[in-house]
Amino acid sequence: MxxxxxxxxxxxxxxxxxxxxxxxxxxxxxxxxxxxxxxxxxxxxxxxxxxxxxxxxxxxxxxxxxxxxxxxxxxxxxxxxxxxxxxxxxxxxxxxxxxxxxxxxxxxxxxxxxxxxxxxxxxxxxxxxxxxxxxxxxxxxxxxTEHKYRDVIGERTIAECREDCSFIWDNYYYEDEQINEYELNLFIQADREHDENLYRKFHEVHYQKGYxxxxxxxxxxxxxxxxxxxxxxxxxxxxxxxxxxxxxxxxxxxxxxx
The missing domain is CATH 3.40.50.150 (Vaccinia Virus protein VP39)
Structure with missing residues (x-):
């Protein structure tokens, strides 16, 4: 993706x-x-x-x-x-x-x-x-570094809510492959002028390698x-x-x- x-x-x-x-x-x-x-x-x-x-x-x-x-x-x-x-x-x-x-x-x-x-x-x-x-x-x-992904970020979920957008970030680290995966669910305000309660949801998956x-x-x-x-x-x-x-x-x- x-x-x-x-x-x-x-x-x-x-x-x-x-x-x-x-x-x-x-x-x-x-x-x-x-x-x-x-x-x-x-x-x-x-x-x-x-x-x-x-x-x-x-x-x-x-x-x-x-x-x-x-x-x-x-x-x-x-x-x-x-x-x-x-x-x-x-x-x-x-x-x-x-x-x-x-x-x-x-x-x-x-x-x-x-x-x-x-x-x-x-x-x-x-x-x-x-x-x-x-x-x-x-x-x-x-x-x-590998240390950051494995020992600091690790298996964590991070969430943040702002006025017109929010996200949920689920983090996973696969030590054998040294790959950090974070799954990102975004909620972005769709139409601030006409309906401030309407949000669009988006989904992305990101991969980084711990060198x-x-x-x-x-x-x-x-x-x-x-x-x-x-x-x-x-x-x-x-x-x-x-x-x-x-x-x-x-x-x-x-x-x-x-």
Missing amino acids: ESYTSFAEVYDVFMDDVPYEEWAHYLCGLLEKYQVKAEGVIVDLGCGTGTMTEILSREGFDMIGVDNSGEMLAIAIQKKQESGRDILYLLQNMQELELYSTADAVVSVCDSVNYVTNETELLETFRRVNHFLEPGGVFIFDFN TLSVIRELIESSGLAFVTAYDAFTEEAPTAESERIYVIARESGKDVM
Whole structure:
């Protein structure tokens, strides 16, 4: 079942507690540390509704947003029209990334990498990132750890009720496959003007893979990228067994024939 179709409509509503500005500040610090020029071309891989893409554009970067959900990109384009920012959006799967030119950096945040649940496809994603980076270009991405899915989220049900939409999120983790499944039932107000008591119900199922840093590093190095370092999210400390989200820094390291 395709993800982020109906959920796209209310994604920003339910994500309004995510500190995007703080995350962007951390990400910009990493870009500066690893010498990505302020006016450089950056690809936001798995950009969703474009919130982070907009912030990075505001910071002066020349942004390209890539996502495989047309519904999410439609909202990103609405934001672009409202802000007037010069952002190019592309409807593509990560593992089929195809750009018109190389980029100074590629970033991928909000655990977008975890949605690539097949290691062969994630390897291809990394290969394509390496191919479209400028020589020495930087790839910065985060991922949720196996520990987070298994020990923190686990078998849980989460529910949230807002004025015009609600959801029930049933979470399951399959340890043998290292797959996290969450089943999402959405209730979205259908016609606020004429009948505020009428809601539409939508159902989506999402899958993410719980990766370990050792697997991620192996895939990076197999792809042609050079592994630089990894951080416990939003710090510059080394990851630990208790890390729930890890940031990885890699660099372009020569090109294979695609």
